[in-house]
Amino acid sequence: MAGRVIVITSGKGGVGKTTTTANVGMALAQLGRRVVLIDADIGLRNLDVVLGLENRIVYDLVHVAEGSCRLRQALIRDKRCDTLFLLPAAQTRDKEAVAPEQMRKITADLAEEFDYVLVDSPAGIERGFKNAIAGASEALIVTTPEVSAVRDADRIIGLLEAAELHEPRLILNRVRLDMVRRGDMMNMDDVLEILAIKPIGIIPDDESIIVSTNRGEPVALDPHSRAGQAYREIARRLEGEDLPLVPPQATDGWIGRLRRFIGLQSR
Amino acid sequence: MTVLQLLQRLWGKESERPSKEQAKERLRLVLVHDRAGVTPDRVLPLLKDELIAVISKYMDIDESGLDVTLSTEDSQMALVASIPIRGLRQRL
Ligand SMILES: Nc1ncnc2c1ncn2[C@@H]1O[C@H](COP(=O)(O)OP(=O)(O)OP(=O)(O)O)[C@@H](O)[C@H]1O
């Protein structure tokens, strides 16, 4: 049976697509699945550094599309988890170097061998986005709880629908529970009142993401990180588990701890 | 800041309207515009046909003079329909 091809996209830039692709991919691989991540952000390659695999790239997506190497030759095996692979983007080319038809072929070939093919989409709605969704049959939309990001997510939902990619699922990234509590940040329920989409995960705004990205070690490998926990839960939901959607326990500074200590709020 | 305000802040209940409500309200409005902007060409003809079908059950209307548009005024979006009536139908 062919694997699932899932695109991770957002419209707005910098909301966490690459971080999500790396971590959901790692978490799925940790569950024993065979996973390949495609960096479709040609010209602005990032997934390699988030995964700490930047020194091992020889061939890339454009080489594969142009036929100057075999697909297998371009795949980089992760050093920590031997069921995780990366197909890197070209850094010195532009988005036009690959056509949607070529992406469809590459993802279909990979789906023969892998359980999951995750495609990290570039920001925007132009060629790079169209390439990224070309071979996908499922989509995860990443947004942050901000007006501009949610607005762009709505646009993406419409474009995915038009491209026959039905039932995308939403990841709400960079949630700060302290701000949600005082009413200064939308939470998942608020966003779902506005967007016509089903949720699949809530990721807290978490320093450990920056630390782990500095090191090139995906946070999904860190058993103590709240964000890592959230990514692992997304992986399990993709696998079909029905986990309740609650943000992981907050460690939101001394006011939060004081409030919990004196019992002003549960959790 | 009074002790009461301090307590309210600790409780997370401030008297002013939380900014997320503003975010939601602005999003709702902007998305009505965005969504309409993407689809009026597709939606309006369909809407027009269904309107004619429904209204014709009760009234005799002049289909050629029917005009359905979206208008935006005062940061509100409205559906404006002008439907010339020739006469009422007999009671069913
Ligand atoms: N939950 C989080 N907590 C803290 N920092 C985060 C979180 N998610 C993402 N970041 C940081 O935000 C920045 C942007 O993330 P990322 O590169 O994953 O976004 P992107 O959507 O792929 O961006 P682009 O549109 O440029 O491809 C990174 O520096 C990342 O470390």
Ligand SMILES: [Mg+2]
């Ligand atoms: Mg990215």
